[in-house]
Amino acid sequence: MSTRRPVRHATTARRTPTPALLELVAGRFRALGEPARLGILHALEHGPLSVTALVERTGLGQANLSKHLQQLHAAGFVSRSRRGMFVDYALADADVLRLCELMCGRLDDDLAATQAVMAPQRRSA
Amino acid sequence: MSTRRPVRHATTARRTPTPALLELVAGRFRALGEPARLGILHALEHGPLSVTALVERTGLGQANLSKHLQQLHAAGFVSRSRRGMFVDYALADADVLRLCELMCGRLDDDLAATQAVMAPQRRSA
DNA sequence: TGGCGGTATAACCATATCGGCATACGGTTA
């Protein structure tokens, strides 16, 4: 349910945003503003994983990981589902990766620009 | 310079991200993870503004605002330029708004979904 | 050159957040 793509309400769009709305949006960006959580999302890129599996791939402590997963879930970036004794987490939708790719694209550009300034004539360094 | 659009290096793309890279990306998301800074970006949506002008539109204290502007600038979201005694800040590019729109779209969807669950038969509440 | 308006920085406090430890919760299996 919720294809996420065609929907577009007027809720958050095109108006002077209230402080409460800004806080909501900011909270979601903040959820991505942590290397550990980005690592989790990256680990989920190729399919759902249980908490235990995520502990291995990310190297995070179990408790710590669990807390990060709660935050990602609260922000709507991952979905939760039980499988026997395990709990599988998965990327909620493709927009998550879109956000990261957009951000990475910006980073690439800026890094390239910085390099160009720092060493204009060198090939790579 | 730097059209930002067609460029796409291999730097951050498609590889197991190093901790340092994750930190870089996370830092940029964190720069957007603050209502005050989102408010600043919103204020700049229709054109460059000086710090003084931003103080008025955002209601932030001057020192506070200045610090937020430094962070946004460091993250590459705004550009700086002197005009006489003033310093004008402007959105660095259109991707900034793209990121916010993507995030707002997600929020809209989630809010709609929540409402649908909370009051399936009501029209609006 | 001195004063002034605009902007940035420093020092400070309050609060939020992360990571780790211990432990509680929830299913599953014996």
Add this chain to the structure above:
DNA sequence: TAACCGTATGCCGATATGGTTATACCGCCA
């Protein structure tokens, strides 16, 4: 039901971050 495994939560110390006040910096103009 009891023991057990996977997951979540409460508490703590360390650190980071935001907001305020005071002050330093820096072009401009008299």
